[in-house]
Amino acid sequence: MPRKNKPRRTPAWMGRLTALAILLAVIFTLSYGTGAHIVVRYLDPPFGAWWNSNEFAIAECAAAAVGMLIGIRIAARLVLAGALRNRSMIAAVIVGALVLPIVGRLSAEVARFSFTSGGSADAWLIDHFGYDTGIVLDKLLTAGVYSIKIALFALPVGMILFGLAIAIFMTAEPAGDTAAATSR
Secondary structure, three states, X not given: OOOOOOOOOOXXXXXXXXXXXXXXXXXXXXXXXXOOHHHHHHHOHHHHHHHHHHHHHHHHHHHHHXXXXXXXXXHHOOEOOHHHHHHHHHHHHHHHHHHHHHHHHHHHHHHOOOOOOOOHHHHHHHHHHOHHHHHXXXXXXXXXXXXXXXXXXXXXXXXXXXXXXXXXXHHHOOXXXXXXXXXX
């Protein structure tokens, strides 16, 4: 029995862009957490030096990009109109790319606030895995939680960008096209 083709909720380009942002966030977060720039520096010193000086900023911006893209995707699912939604997604992604360094820096500043009591995770990891492994796992945990917090603080920014884009496009269109853009 043939499957019915459902219209895609999210355009393919948006899925690929989100996957690329997630991949970059994971690679650079793991690189920063493990100190992998040392290996890159050993294999290619000039590229390794560039990697070392930029990996933290790239990890912050990639995590912020993940948050904004997921926010745009969530906001786009709340709108039924196809063409208006797609144009608004494109506009929100372009504006998001332009403000990414600012959102990344602000989200990183907010993510630096500590929400835990201290070294309990560090002590538990060292107790269970030994000192050397525990320290590396603690660095990975810290870098991963930091990236997740950046993405979570950037998520509402993506939703706001999509909301602003759709509001601008709805006011610029004739009333017949705007009426088709109902929310759920």
